[in-house]
Amino acid sequence: MARSDRSQSSVSALSGSLTDVGSVKVGHFARNSRGWLTGTTVLLTPLGAIAGVDVRGGGPGTRETDLLRPENLIQKVHAIILSGGSAYGLASAQGVMEFLEETGSGFSVGHDPSWVVPIVPGAVIFDLGRGGKFAHRPDSTFGYRAAKLAKSNSSDTGCVGAGAGARSGGLKGGIGMASTRLDNGHVVSALAVVNSIGSVINPDTCLPWHESVTRLRRPNAGDRRALRDYLSQLAAPVATPENSLNTTIGAVATNLRLSKSECTKFAAVAHDGLARAVRPAHLMNDGDTIFGLSVGPGDLVLSENEPIFSDPVGRPALLNKVLAAGADMFAQACTEAILQASSCGGMLSYRDLCPSAFVSQ
Template sequence: MTAASHAQTAGTPAGTPAGAPGGTAAAMAAGRANALVDVAGLRVGHAERVGDGYLTGTTVVLAPPEGMVAGVDVRGAAPGTRETELLDPRNLVERVHAVVLTGGSAYGLSAACGVMDRLADADAGFPVEGGVVPIVPAAVIYDLGRGGRLRAVPDGALGAAAYDAASAAEARSGSVGAGTGAVAGGLAGGVGTASVVLPWGATVAALVVVNAAGSVLDPGGAFLSGTRYGLPGEFGHLREPLAEEAAAWRPPVVTSFNTTIGVVATDLTLTKAQCGKLAGVAHDGLARAIRPAHTMVDGDTIFGLATCGGPAPGPDGLQDVLAAGADVFSRAVAHAVLAATGRDGAPAYLDVFPSAGGGVA
């Protein structure tokens, strides 16, 4: 079966979420931008540094003015994170003001300080006596040395630049922001995003930074595993790569440290615990699109976000949101790899498998 036919059969209950009670996946559609910014109130910004030893960047997801409810699920064995303990439902803070995804391994966590400063200047944060404390959870990928210098990493200034670039229209994918130096099983990795509007009006969307030790290719061939979960026609331009291209693929030797990180969000009202569950289910989408996932050399981390612009879902509605969250994350992984720019040691997917896009080998 070709990747295109996988996409075209995505309306079947076996491959995709069931939608609202009584609905079908075929009734679903992507949001306007097919991106995280389709969740009303969210803004996304990217900033990167390339050259002079740098090949890295930072991506920020900014909350609406009133903040957003957040949860987190960390499943990789080598995570680099900040402020995740605050997202435990037992703990005090109910809303966060931004989420930072960044390169630079643990060094890159300083990018969140630049975002925090910008939020404080805008008086956005948890109210305390005399002002506010912005709540900015963050997660990192390992991309050290990919531009030539180990310590050429994101800092507070790059975080501030990502904040300044944030827009409600930002839908870019590929080698931007935190995905600038990413790899995906030897291929070029990057930032990917996708969205779905459920038949009853709720929006669910994801943004992922794919920097995986595992493969993004189906073990039975060379099409992208994440395309199995596409909406009707979303990946219809792709074909099954020729067998000889698949047989010839030998992944370049890359660093043994990686990590895939991201967010999955909805415009509904969820609790912190429900956001944590949404993040956990999104890990199912990660594991469908990347094999193996959650390894000892990955720090796979996903944040679940709710802007609370819509009502709280009932049990059936929540089930639909969770199912959609897994699929939208898989789709975002595929978009990240398709949009990434190839470079020495990390070729682009369609450069390695030109027949997948209709090209001639």
């Protein structure tokens, strides 16, 4: 179910999806039976998007992130993959590259227009074995099928794509999205795959740490007891390798034209939203990674007439609004990932443990 920031009336036209920024499609593919519980999510930008990345936590699993350093050659990406399968899941990017090559999207490397190299950075979460079979993890076919299913009005959240096998603080994790419109008309959106060691839920109130756009009330006493009992049963004096390998990954996007350096800062500040929504975050066994995307029109060629130089006060002020909104939207997306997830694979969801928290519409 799609969610959006309803704190401003101007946001009412938004669907609460990452795709609200335009020029980006989201696709999911997952398998959840016969020993499978994993999937891949693709953020498709076939015309190219300026991108940056910020990798935190002690155990990241990433692909092509060095290309996104501001000083390096490549300026645009053609897709971002977010996948289950830990390091094995990075293979899903090959399928996305094959799909993009078929459509002629990529970095041109020759006179023939078919000579392209699609730029597909990505990040993965650890969900190995959660469906029952360790060898069942995403490969190139997952990426290809997710790319083929990508659409510009995607609103799917919860246990879809890379969120199929996700777990967060003992509860079923998943995918969440959020979007908002700034007072100048620019849109900022986020998508999060929450598979964290830390929890989105405050154990004292049994409500999310971060305020949600989903209408909630404090769960009744019975639901609070059920939630705490369930989580206490999962606690162990010494964490096993399987339940101590976690990660939250995702992206923030805007239709404001940004440079690579600004996209990198966009991704970095979005981690503030992660830390507000998931507590704790950025631990040694996390691989928290956030991409920053700009799908604004045109190429950014800085000159003395560019706003960043001609208006040294106005440009930073505008960027600050985008950066702050990115952090807010990523926090909201993390929260929605847990609220929209459903129980599966032996992992119970917050929605099933605390149904009284959800206010009837």
